[in-house]
Amino acid sequence: MEYLVGDNMDIVIGKNLFDEIRKFLSENIEENIFLITDENVRKYYLDKILQCLSDFKVNVYTLTPGEESKSLDIVKDIYSELIEVNCDRNTIIISFGGGVVGDISGFVASTYLRGVDYIQIPTTLLSQVDSSIGGKVGVDFKGYKNMIGSFYFPLATFIDIELLKSLDTRDITSGVGEVLKYGIIYDYDFLKYVYSNIDSIYNFDDEVLETIVKKSVSIKNRIVSQDKRDKGIRKILNFGHTIGHGIESFYDFKRYNHGEAVILGMIYESFISKEIGLIEEEYFNEIFSVLSKLVDPVIFNIKEVDGILKNMSYDKKNKKDKIVFVLPTDRGEVQIFDNIEKDLIKKTLSGDWIWK
Secondary structure, eight states, rough: OOOEESHHOOOOEESHHHHHHHHHHHHOOOSSSEEEEEEHHHHHHHHHHHHTTTTEEEEEEEESSSGOOOOOOHHHHHHHHHHHTTTTTEEEEEESSSHHHHHHHHHHHHGGGGGEEEEEESSHIIIIIISSSSEEEEETTTTEEEEEEEOOSSSSSEEGGGGGGGHHHHHHHHHHHHHHHHHTTTOOOHHHHHHTTTTHTTTOOOHHHHHHHHHHHHHHHHHHHHHHTSSGGGGGTTTTTHHHHHHHHTTTTTTOOHHHHHHHHHHHHHHHHHTTTSSSSHHHHHHHHHHHHTOOOOGGGGOOHHHHHHTTTTTTTTTTTTTOOEEEETEEEEEOOOOHHHHHHHHHHOGGGGGG
């Protein structure tokens, strides 16, 4: 078990952490818990979490899995339920699920009664290495991802790798994409480690999983601690997300999950980097080789270039009318650019270069 102490929260990483969670809650809350989860997590782990919380009064709110639940309508329904069961400022909200559950739980916690405490128990690889770290919470609006939200840090985050063993291959791939991102933007040796242990990750090797989760969390925590409000260095975490979010939202979050879209985004944005001379073709080929093996080639077949480009133009990271990209400049290094020509973006999105 490992404890990481951030500026705003404690992070505990290990296996079978329910006793640790119970101990933490006993020391930090009075009585009421409002647990937010989804149908998938409820099916596998509700009995375990309720046993862990048996000393407390617990109300459970269950979401339908998927990005469609990240809406203001769902948030309003949760507010109504919180009021119905008399939750006050002494209530603690527990987020028990993947990224969607975490985003909604954190946003509700940040706004209900002007802010109540919450803790994160992320259950997917993607949420363990990315979305549960850094304090970004929010919901989608009018088809655009995370358009309404805030920065709000949990009291603690408990990352239990044992919870990953109920995930299917697609969910693991979604998380692996974000893990590889840390290698490309920050630590090339980590990229090599992850890729050399890909089979072990998909076989749920405890030692490898714990290593990649700890390293990913450490990298993100190090970056976030320097830039909590996403004004400077933290922006490098958006590598792959400019195109990735455009693809996700254009297809209404149904054709691709977040991790798949970000994998595509990282490949496409690395291609842009090569085309404008920031990286050599050899390094681009390394990135392409690593990332393209994670996804079915059919997902490169994107025809709706103009629609995706339009969605990218609404990205909250943009500066006025300029689309902002994070692009590789060397192994383990990236920089931010806002001067990429639209013709090159269209060429990249078409994917025609992939099959040449």
